[in-house]
Amino acid sequence: MNSNKFDFFQHWYPIAPITDLKSDRPSAVMILGQQLVVWKPPNSETFRVFIDQCPHRLAPLSEGRIDDKTGHLMCSYHGWQFDDAGACSRIPQAEDDKILQTQKDNFCVTSLPTQTANGLLWVWPDATSKNLATTQPLPLSPQLDSSSEVVYSSMVRDLAYDWQTLVENVADPSHVPFAHHGVQGNRDRAKPVPMKVVESDAKRIKIVSNGIFQSTITFTPPCHLEYEMQFGSDHKKLGLITYCIPVSPGKSRIVAQFSRNFAQRLHHWIPRWWNHINERNPVLDGDMILLHNQERCLQARSESWQTAYKMPTQADRMVVEFRRWLDRDGPSELPWGKLTDLSYSSAADRATILDRYHQHTKICSSCSQALKYIQRTQLGLQIYFILALAITAVLPDSLRLHVGLPFIITGLAGLGLYGWLKYRLEPQFYFVDYVHPDR
Structure with a gap:
């Protein structure tokens, strides 16, 4: 040490x-x-x-x-x-x-x-x-410079597993085709992920990977871990910039920024909340149950990570280097004690582990505002349907077909939209079970 x-x-x-x-x-x-x-x-x-x-x-x-x-x-x-x-x-x-x-x-x-x-x-x-x-610089990403070519979005979510587990997970690109199949990856296209350690010391770990994309993965202790991915002949770049925040025993927070130097207009067209419920949250959901339980398995063992984990391929090099840093240069224990000394409760139920509302929606301005708008729209559609029935009922027979029928048709269409908002869209802000065998 x-x-x-x-x-x-x-x-x-x-x-x-x-x-x-x-x-x-x-x-x-x-x-x-x-x-x-x-x-x-x-x-x-x-x-x-x-x-x-x-x-x-x-x-x-x-x-x-x-x-x-x-x-x-x-x-x-x-x-x-x-x-x-x-x-x-x-x-x-x-x-x-x-x-x-x-x-x-x-x-x-x-x-x-x-x-x-x-x-x-x-x-x-x-x-x-x-x-x-005042003397310590912020761990900022060089990918987010002042260039007008770079656009980025942001995401924050509290997670039901520890800081160490979060860093390990982000440092592991080979899980993406499997844990995020159909969201950000495809298990049928999974390939070896060759990695080369460029730098590994007390202040920084840097690895280069030549998988599907040419990627540079950099970890700056204790929280900054980012990917810079290049592809195409026109120097297109994608960036995943994450900050892995230690919150409390068995809890962490991820603050993530997603950058790119192409498709700038598309970035401005897609609402931030739509991106969160359709991509960012599903990605985090795909990891949550796995990591919540994996962490408890590691804690229950009396052995070290070197013997508990079996990591024979290059795809785990970043995880290995992070664990070596933790043993060699990192803290002897987390601020609340050694992970192996923690008395975790039994694994929580799935609704608690995947609680999008308290982990994200409540603290995200875009998602919380979208949820309020969706709920108000539902109320408006219900009121319109009731009014359409009431107005049609009191119309004279001569007007009921020409005036009342359009009211009823639009009211029914609104009722259909209400059902979609209530039972399909609104739950996306609260809880969506992520069942890997069904994917």
């Missing part, structure tokens, strides 16, 4: 795409076992991130609100308020203003360093090393 201790907390992590963060109210997010509150002062262009505890009685500030008059973050328990730097600005119960003035430093909320870049909000989760944070 490297004598230099790897500190998970002294690195930059993306919380979510800026577009998915709520500016009118505080939001809760967990990183490295710490509950954080994310909020945006009304007169600021940037979000703030605090430890999610009011210093008064430790109530969660994420359940608070942004005061309309002061623009400060208010705790909903007793109304204490905090400015954008975390300083307490109001104690409603104070009999004397001197209480706040003389003990102001004792009433602060812990504020964490933040930055915004590449459309993401970044946080440095260690409040004791703010000076170090």
